[in-house]
Each structure stands twice: as C-alpha cells, then as structure tokens.
Amino acid sequence: MKVLTVCGLGQGTSLILKMNVESVLQSMGISGADVENTDVSSASSMNADFIITSQELSETLAGHSSTIIVVNNYFDEEEIKKALEPHVS
Amino acid sequence: MKFLHRSLVSLTGQATTPEDAIQEAGELLVSEGSVQQGYVDAMVRSFKKNGPYIVLAPQIAVPHARPEDGAHESSISLVRYENGVVFGHTSNDPVKLVFALGATSSEEHLELLKRLTTLLSKEANVVKLLNATSYEDIEQILGGTTI
Numbered sequence: 001m002k003v004l005t006v007c008g009l010g011q012g013t014s015l016i017l018k019m020n021v022e023s024v025l026q027s028m029g030i031s032g033a034d035v036e037n038t039d040v041s042s043a044s045s046m047n048a049d050f051i052i053t054s055q056e057l058s059e060t061l062a063g064h065s066s067t068i069i070v071v072n073n074y075f076d077e078e079e080i081k082k083a084l085e086p087h088v089s
Numbered sequence: 090m091k092f093l094h095r096s097l098v099s100l101t102g103q104a105t106t107p108e109d110a111i112q113e114a115g116e117l118l119v120s121e122g123s124v125q126q127g128y129v130d131a132m133v134r135s136f137k138k139n140g141p142y143i144v145l146a147p148q149i150a151v152p153h154a155r156p157e158d159g160a161h162e163s164s165i166s167l168v169r170y171e172n173g174v175v176f177g178h179t180s181n182d183p184v185k186l187v188f189a190l191g192a193t194s195s196e197e198h199l200e201l202l203k204r205l206t207t208l209l210s211k212e213a214n215v216v217k218l219l220n221a222t223s224y225e226d227i228e229q230i231l232g233g234t235t236i
Contacts, residue, residue, distance in 0.1 A: 008139030011192050012153035016145065016202050020210075040139070054142040055179050072180050074145040075209040 001088070003035045004046060006053040006061070010039030014053075017074050021052055024080045030088055050087060052080075090163045090197045092204050093231060095224050096121060097166035102187070107141070107176045108133050110168065111152045114189035117166035123191040125159030132158075132189065144178035148219070149209060153190035156198075163201045164191035167227075169218070186218055 005021055007014035014037035025033050038046065040057050048066045051058075058070050069083050091097060097117050104110040115129030131154035136143060144150045154160070166189045173183025188205065192198055208214050208230070217230050 008135055008142060009153065009155055011155055011198075012190050012202070013143060013145055013151055015199070016151070016206055019203065019206055054145075056140045056142040073147060075149075075206060076146065077210065 001030075001033045001050075002048040003033055004043050004048045004051045004066070005035065005037045006040050006043045006051055006057055007037070008040055008057065010037055010042065013074065014038065017052060017071065020074060020077055020080055021084070024077050024084060025088070027077075028081065028084070028088070033088075050084075052083070090201060091121060091123060091191075092165050092201055093167055093227065094121070095228075097164065098224055098227060099167070100169045100221060100223075102168040102170040102174075104168075104170065104174060107136060107150075107174055107184070110150070110170065110174045110184070110187050111136055111189065114152065114166050114168040114187040117168070118164055118189055118191045121164065121166075123160065123162040123164035125161070128154050128159035128191070129189075131155065141176040141178040141182075144176050144181040144184055146209065146215075147181045148173070148183070148185045149181070149188070149215070150176055150184045150186070151188045151190055151205070153192045156192055156194045160191045160193050162191060163193045163195060163197035165189070165201055165205060166191075167218075169221075186215075 005014045005017040018037040118124045132152045
C-alpha cells in the first residue's frame, strides 16, 4: 500500500502528518504501508493508493487517480484513524 | 537545535492578519540567528500561494518555508494571540498559537517535528499553552523536552 501525505512544500506539515499516519497504521496492525511525504505539485503527478491532506489542498488535487482522504486536525490520531478505517481495514 | 527556548516564545502577539502573524513568529527565529529574513518572507509567500493549510489543528498554525530559503538551524518559535487571528481555514480558525518552523534538511528537523507532535498530540498541553500566563507555565509542559 502506497500512501502520500501532502502539504504545500513537502517539508514540514506533510512530515508531521506522515509521522502520525505511520503511528496510526501501526496501531491498526497494518504493516507494509509505504508512507511518503511530498509537496502538492509533485503529488499531482505521482501514483499512490491514498493521498492524505488538508481540505484546502484536496481541492487542488481534485481529479487525481488516488483516493483522497481529508484530515482537519493533523495532531489528532483518533481523527486520522477514523478517516483511514473505511479505506484500509 | 532550538525548541521553544525562552527567547523564542511570546505570549503577547500583536498581529491581526495571518501575514503579520507569520512575520511576527518568524522574527523571533531571525533574532536568534536561526533563519534569515528571506526565510520569513518565503513563509509569507508560501502562505499566500498555498493558502491556510498550515493551520494543522484547531487554533494552531505551523508556518514554514524550505531549508534553501535561508534556515541555518532547526528551530521552533511560538507566538500566542489571545484574540485569535483569522487565517481563512474552513474548520480550524481562529488561530491562537503560531509555531514558526525553521526547517533544515537535517536529522534535527525530524527530531524537532517529533517533539512538536508529541507536545500538541495531547489536548491538555494545548489548553495549557492557550492559558499560560508566563514562560514558566510553558516550561512546565515542556518538562525535560526543552533543549
């Protein structure tokens, strides 16, 4: 499973999201997921199963072939888990 | 590496617009020598270009730029706005805590983000930051994590 976490620059907030997504996937017992952080313009030409990002940037990525998952609070592992569950379990 | 040092924290932010708030939090990094002024300008440009996605959680914004924009040292500052600043985020406005991130490409950058995440993942810590009356209150939450 390939997952992209996306922010405007691919350096800061997407890295925070990546760390929390990895931690949530681990807690859900899902192993072997490849989580990569990147910027929004690179993401538009990359392939992945899922893209996790904010509401604002998801609009920029509309039409992307990956399933886009929106997270509003990047620090809330419960919210991230709820957002991921319907897709990965 | 500097994580919320005393000189990098202000509880009395004056800005009323997101651009000024990013400047104000960025200036703390400049005065510590962690980043160049050009890096702060790049943070503001990035906000204008990419919008309010840097509001990562209710009341919390984490503006940053690229290491090559002029960051010398991994560092995080904090400016608190008691009345909040509207960044234009759909669900997380108004912003009361602005953490400016001096992003380098080193391992320290990762370490710093981990510390920030650990701090902000606990709702109780966010409440304490919002209600702190002095740096000592913040020091207490940071516990042994201040560098």
